[in-house]
Amino acid sequence: MDLPTYTPKDAAVPEGEVVLERASTPQELGPKLNRTAADVVRFLMQLGEMVTATQSLSDEQIELFADEIGATIRLVDPGEEQEVARETGLGVGGPLGEGEGSGGRRPPIITVMGHVDHGKTQLLDKIRDANVVADEAGGITQAIGAYQAEKDGRKITFIDTPGHAAFTAMRARGAEATDIVVLVVAADDGVMPQTIEAINHAKAADVPIVVAINKMDKETAQPDRVKQQLSEHGLIPQDWGGDTEMIPVSALTGDGVDDLLETLLLVADVEDLKANPEGRAAGVVIESHLDIGRGPVANILVQRGTLKVGEPLVAGPAWGRVRALINDHGEQVKEAGPSTPAQVLGLNDVADAGDTFVVAPDEKTAKSVAEKREHWQRVANLGREAAAASGGKLEDIFEQIQRGDVATLNLLLKTDTTGSLEALTESLRKLERDDVKLAFVHRAVGGITQQDIQLAATSGATIIGFNVRPDRKARELAQVEEVEIRTYEIIYQALEDIENAMVGLLAPEYEEVVTGEAEVREIFSVPKIGKIAGCYVLNGTITRNSKVRFLREGTIIWKGTVNSLRRFKDDVREVQAGYECGIGLSDFQDLKQGDIIETFEEREIPRS
Numbered sequence: 288m289d290l291p292t293y294t295p296k297d298a299a300v301p302e303g304e305v306v307l308e309r310a311s312t313p314q315e316l317g318p319k320l321n322r323t324a325a326d327v328v329r330f331l332m333q334l335g336e337m338v339t340a341t342q343s344l345s346d347e348q349i350e351l352f353a354d355e356i357g358a359t360i361r362l363v364d365p366g367e368e369q370e371v372a373r374e375t376g377l378g379v380g381g382p383l384g385e386g387e388g389s390g391g392r393r394p395p396i397i398t399v400m401g402h403v404d405h406g407k408t409q410l411l412d413k414i415r416d417a418n419v420v421a422d423e424a425g426g427i428t429q430a431i432g433a434y435q436a437e438k439d440g441r442k443i444t445f446i447d448t449p450g451h452a453a454f455t456a457m458r459a460r461g462a463e464a465t466d467i468v469v470l471v472v473a474a475d476d477g478v479m480p481q482t483i484e485a486i487n488h489a490k491a492a493d494v495p496i497v498v499a500i501n502k503m504d505k506e507t508a509q510p511d512r513v514k515q516q517l518s519e520h521g522l523i524p525q526d527w528g529g530d531t532e533m534i535p536v537s538a539l540t541g542d543g544v545d546d547l548l549e550t551l552l553l554v555a556d557v558e559d560l561k562a563n564p565e566g567r568a569a570g571v572v573i574e575s576h577l578d579i580g581r582g583p584v585a586n587i588l589v590q591r592g593t594l595k596v597g598e599p600l601v602a603g604p605a606w607g608r609v610r611a612l613i614n615d616h617g618e619q620v621k622e623a624g625p626s627t628p629a630q631v632l633g634l635n636d637v638a639d640a641g642d643t644f645v646v647a648p649d650e651k652t653a654k655s656v657a658e659k660r661e662h663w664q665r666v667a668n669l670g671r672e673a674a675a676a677s678g679g680k681l682e683d684i685f686e687q688i689q690r691g692d693v694a695t696l697n698l699l700l701k702t703d704t705t706g707s708l709e710a711l712t713e714s715l716r717k718l719e720r721d722d723v724k725l726a727f728v729h730r731a732v733g734g735i736t737q738q739d740i741q742l743a744a745t746s747g748a749t750i751i752g753f754n755v756r757p758d759r760k761a762r763e764l765a766q767v768e769e770v771e772i773r774t775y776e777i778i779y780q781a782l783e784d785i786e787n788a789m790v791g792l793l794a795p796e797y798e799e800v801v802t803g804e805a806e807v808r809e810i811f812s813v814p815k816i817g818k819i820a821g822c823y824v825l826n827g828t829i830t831r832n833s834k835v836r837f838l839r840e841g842t843i844i845w846k847g848t849v850n851s852l853r854r855f856k857d858d859v860r861e862v863q864a865g866y867e868c869g870i871g872l873s874d875f876q877d878l879k880q881g882d883i884i885e886t887f888e889e890r891e892i893p894r895s
């Protein structure tokens with residue numbers, strides 16, 4: 288059966304707490320949350336629960352739907368709702384706490400992006416050193432995934448992981464945590480490939496960009512050249528009549544950093560960033576790991592409401608009661624309001640970066656919502672695919688056409704020369720039909736990189752390579768992110784393939800091949816990095832960044848990637864059978880002696 292597609296992000300969610308009667312029907316529930324009854328029915332259908340528009344819903348079904356669209360609700364017994372509404376002077380089902388003092392200004396949340404070595408880390412460090420107000424206790428800053436700087440008495444929240452990997456990882460899970468992107472461009476180096484990718488990521492996410500022209504202390508700095516190059520990519524500096532703020536800075540000396548912070552506050556004002564500090568808190572997980580002694584730890588960013596110690600919480604597939612909240616000074620705090628980063632203790636499990644969290648009405652609901660998360664995440668995925676500019680990958684296009692929708696095929700083109708790039712684009716454009724449109728998410732000359740994969744993953748695009756190939760990392764990431772890469776050496780074949788895809792003739796062809804096997808012999812704890820598995824490679828080759836199945840007594844207990852690979856003190860790309868090595872796994876810490884790390888690869892089967 289063809290399930291109708293549910294698009295959760297179509298409309299705004301009522302701010303504040305919405306009071307709802309128990310046993311409401313989809314017909315009653317939908318409109319109170321700016322949705323239709325059909326939205327509610329489709330959502331529940333995709334969870335496998337068949338309900339009609341006039342059927343009473345369980346508390347849990349109502350909670351799940353509210354959670355899905357990010358609304359804060361309070362369930363009351365029938366009749367009670369009117370009473371609550373009367374007490375608060377608001378209409379039935381209207382948002383509570385929309386009066387004075389709520390929906391207040393909140394600090395902007397900033398992600399720093401840019402080309403490698405252009406000074407992202409240096410800038411984050413400088414801002415932290417110079418602008419984080421030392422508190423009375425003299426607490427040292429603690430890495431909790433984000434920190435808050437202060438400028439003119441106002442706070443600015445910086446996400447501590449620079450680069451677009453974290454940014455896209457969050458977006459890929461539907462979390463839109465960033466308000467403004469600071470694009471760092473070294474004045475002595477100019478616009479480089481990752482600069483362009485960062486621009487495309489920010490544009491795809493519709494997030495405003497403030498450029499920091501860095502390394503101005505260097506004699507070789509050429510800020511005007513940077514502006515010129517950025518203009519070619521659609522970012523026109525304000526002093527040239529455009530609308531992009533470009534601030535010269537030196538992350539080394541700190542010159543210009545104040546200007547940058549002022550500009551960020553200005554842009555934040557234009558964006559009119561608001562959040563209601565009242566009501567149940569919700570937000571996003573920036574990072575989460577297992578800590579010996581403290582159990583699962585989640586570094587989170589509150590997006591609305593105020594999170595308090597003792598509240599029941601569900602974060603991704605994890606749930607629990609907030610046992611402690613720790614701020615960016617390493618101090619225990621009682622609560623965290625909008626745009627505030629905090630470390631949460633008390634969850635039963637680790638969550639993923641980009642998972643959303645929400646305070647539940649009670650522990651029982653938190654638990655049942657967490658237990659439904661697998662379904663829930665699947666639904667989120669479906670919704671996201673539909674939402675990705677209502678475009679899709681080659682495989683999905685046929686379905687869209689069949690449904691009678693105008694399908695958009697999102698493509699990311701990489702070619703060997705500018706000539707071939709233009710030729711391919713031109714020819715592809717000619718394939719467009721009334722019912723199938725093409726959208727180019729990114730077009731560039733050069734090999735297919737990890738950044739291409741990330742961009743394709745977040746925008747639901749298929750990558751077309753002409754006379755270029757993905758490097759190994761890109762190929763591996765493509766498997767993890769399930770991005771389709773098609774490479775060609777003859778334009779005609781590329782066109783034929785895409786035309787075929789438009790009529791639904793293609794299926795992806797991959798085979799899975801085990802590439803290495805290592806046994807965990809010893810476990811080391813490395814400060815700031817976490818657990819490293821001291822391993823002996825039994826078979827094949829272990830390669831950095833390869834996909835991993837983590838086996839305990841033959842059972843897969845985790846899947847992910849090899850994050851770091853070392854022989855003695857050196858980082859290495861691969862280790863052969865018969866040698867020892869240290870393996871660090873992305874966000875997996877639960878290591879035991881005798882566990883097996885199996886690496887594998889999904890190989891593209893050559894098309895005949």
Ligand code: GDP
Nearest residue numbers: 402403404405406407408409501502537538539
């Ligand atoms: P990232 O890869 O973008 O995070 O770059 P880093 O912050 O690690 O900086 C790369 C190198 O550039 C480091 O050696 C920094 O010390 C240096 N650097 C960063 N900012 C400046 C700056 O404003 N002036 C100078 N002279 N060097 C800088």
